[in-house]
Amino acid sequence: MIFWLFFFEQMLFRPAHNADIPAILVLIEAAVRRLAEQGVDQWQDGYPNRACIEEDVATGAGYVIEEQGAVVAYGAVIFTGEEAYRTIDGAWLTEGTDYVVVHRVCVADAVVGQGFGRRFMEAAEALARDRVRSLRVDTCAENRVMGNLLPRLGFTRCGVIQIDGCDFIAYEKVL
Numbered sequence: 001m002i003f004w005l006f007f008f009e010q011m012l013f014r015p016a017h018n019a020d021i022p023a024i025l026v027l028i029e030a031a032v033r034r035l036a037e038q039g040v041d042q043w044q045d046g047y048p049n050r051a052c053i054e055e056d057v058a059t060g061a062g063y064v065i066e067e068q069g070a071v072v073a074y075g076a077v078i079f080t081g082e083e084a085y086r087t088i089d090g091a092w093l094t095e096g097t098d099y100v101v102v103h104r105v106c107v108a109d110a111v112v113g114q115g116f117g118r119r120f121m122e123a124a125e126a127l128a129r130d131r132v133r134s135l136r137v138d139t140c141a142e143n144r145v146m147g148n149l150l151p152r153l154g155f156t157r158c159g160v161i162q163i164d165g166c167d168f169i170a171y172e173k174v175l
Contacts, residue, residue, distance in 0.1 A: 013123035016053075016062035016074065023071040024053050024064065031106035035143065041166075042140035048104050056104070063127075065120055073116040075105035077124045085136060085170070090159015093134065093172045100128040102137045105146070117145070121153055129175050138168040 016024060032043045056062030056076045065073035078101040085092070085101070102124050107116040125135055138161055139146040147169065151157070155171040162168070 011119060012066040013120070013127075014064060014066065015060060016057045016064045018054075018057055020062075020064055020071050020074075021050070021053055021057065024062070024074045025050060027071070027074050027106045027108050028053070028104075030109045034109075034112070038142075038144070040140055040142040040144075042143050052104070063120075063124070065116055065123070067111075071108075072111045073105070073107045073120045075120050075124065076101075076103040077127060078103060079128075079131065082136070084138075084161050084163045084168075088159045088161050088170055090170065092136070092158050092170075093156055093174050096133075098132050099134045099136050099172070100124070100132045102135060117149055118153065121149070125153075125173070125175065132175065134175055135173045136170065137172075138163070138170045141167065141169050 028043075028048055035042055036044060053062060053074075061076040061078045063075055063077050064071045081097045081099070082101045082103075102121065105117055105120055107120075121135075121137075128135055135155070137146075137150065137155065139150070141147070150171045153173065155173045158170045158172050160167050161170045
């Protein structure tokens with residue numbers, strides 16, 4: 001098993017462990033609340049939940065950013081593709097399945113607005129750079145935070161995908 005550790009200043013990007021799950025769930029609860037306060041429907045239906053995070057950790061897809069010993073950001077970096085990405089109303093920039101998916105990015109209330117979402121995405125890109133051709137991500141159209149962040153990071157809006165009957169905006173960044 002290969003472990004990826006990236007140090008950025010005082011920040012550590014590393015695989016999530018079972019011991020991190022309670023802290024990750026706190027981050028998710030905070031993100032769900034913030035989305036609701038912004039009027040965003042995303043994550044208001046019980047997803048992501050503990051079982052989802054446990055699966056991320058068990059499969060090696062879950063990653064955290066740790067700063068000064070505290071988990072301050074979480075996301076899943078998935079190298080096995082995304083079934084929902086097979087059909088897109090639009091077009092991906094690259095063809096095939098040589099991409100990584102980033103899902104469930106969230107940060108702690110204490111660090112909102114300090115760039116940890118951006119740092120998570122940059123670390124995921126560094127992790128993927130020598131392994132795949134591109135990064136793909138999706139977000140609800142109302143999620144302005146991700147909708148503004150992704151183009152600033154070099155992602156291109158590619159179209160709309162369906163997940164559980166809901167439309168999500170699909171983005172891709174060629175590495």
